[in-house]
Amino acid sequence: MGKTAISRRSLLASTVALALAGMAGPVHAEDFKMGLLVPGSVAEEGWNRIAYDALKRVEKELGAKISYVELPDNPAAFEKAFRDYASHGYQVVLGHGFQFQDAALTTAEDFPDTVFLVSSSYIHEGKVIGLNTDASQPFYLMGVIAAKMGKGAGLVGGMEIPPIAHAFEGFAKGARSVDPDFPVSTVYIGSFTDASAAKEASLSMISQGADFVVPNANAAGLGVIQAAQETGDRLGTFSVYSDYTDVAPKNILGTFIADYGQGIVRIVSGIKDGTIPQSNVDFGLADKDVIKFTFNDAAARSVPEDVRKYVEEVSARIAAGEIETRTK
Incomplete structure (x- = not known):
């Protein structure tokens, strides 16, 4: 209590x-x-x-x-x-x-x-x-970045509940708007607190070729960040809900914060x-006082300016209702 x-x-x-x-x-x-x-x-x-x-x-x-x-x-x-x-x-x-x-x-x-x-x-x-x-909207932006910069992504969720499933749907839609064949794998660890399980799931995805791993698992998500950091600078990830940039400053390409x-x-x-x-x-992204997505300039593979510009254009279209990021 x-x-x-x-x-x-x-x-x-x-x-x-x-x-x-x-x-x-x-x-x-x-x-x-x-x-x-x-x-x-x-x-x-x-x-x-x-x-x-x-x-x-x-x-x-x-x-x-x-x-x-x-x-x-x-x-x-x-x-x-x-x-x-x-x-x-x-x-x-x-x-x-x-x-x-x-x-x-x-x-x-x-x-x-x-x-x-x-x-x-x-x-x-x-x-x-x-x-x-509506995390599917910033996750859509993450998917765009992953497909622009990587070869495959792994998503680690706490439990398969609608908000997390919708966020991951947004990521996949964003990635496949860039590359229809971009591989995205998903694992639900059945816990919002087991960082070790999240880390293990991430390492498995990395071993199978993912060069982006992305969490949506509350406190357990820290295990995903740690896996990216321990595997090397070639791995990309994102901070979700809180800023974990200090844990993996070279791996986190961007941060999604919900105020x-x-x-x-x-x-x-x-x-x-x-x-x-x-x-x-x-x-959603139209609520600029609530939903914020920022880039990390200190990342080993910082998001290039042309990709940032494209992401900003996509973000504006989502906010305007021109792009559907998830199934209603």
Whole structure:
């Protein structure tokens, strides 16, 4: 559990009165509370840390009272934590990951005054609202770079869930927009924390000819970066969600950062003022305050200027809706 977990607090219950369907009355800052559920530790750089930083921004910028819990990968624990927050009057609870979706839907039936947000989800059912960072868009750019500069790529995912599958679909589409025959292999290691398994999968792909290996596995993704670094400067990779450039400065060609905090503050601010999103929320390259992709000039094989220019043109077309990066 997090050090501010609700089980260690004595909290007063409060409610949000409904004003209209899809609308709630505004809540005074001193009464507004937001809880966070993370699958693991917020001390880890990467996925969980992004959510924690977002929560701290809600506290600072919106004056909210905040709390978080660190949970094992256990659906029963997810539902209990959601119920604990809702029963203590939290107006917003964020489950940080697709795996929280079912527990949010079940809990929401009993707590109509709480808005349940679910990261990496396309859900919109009542007050259960998915907040998805469309990683297929920056991954499409990575695929373009890999096909322009390499001979094959390996993708290492934590689990085969829709957000990761969509990201990898985007990579493959980007690569094959450059070279229809560009080989892309995919492995799911079944864990978001096992860096050793991710490293082993990466080394296997490298031995089979991949000269790009790319992670999407939360903390486990560090194993992919380490494999690239240990194999030599010829291997290319990308930082995903957090900047790991210091781990493999010669291998990381670019970094995809989702300023999830900015997106969360935007959405939660609206909820606090009484407006609940009427659809799921999908952040993409058009949201320049949220999605950022940058190049690493210090890489051994830094992305050439002509490729960078092409990638920027592709990025603009994606943002404009001219290129579909994944199956809807």
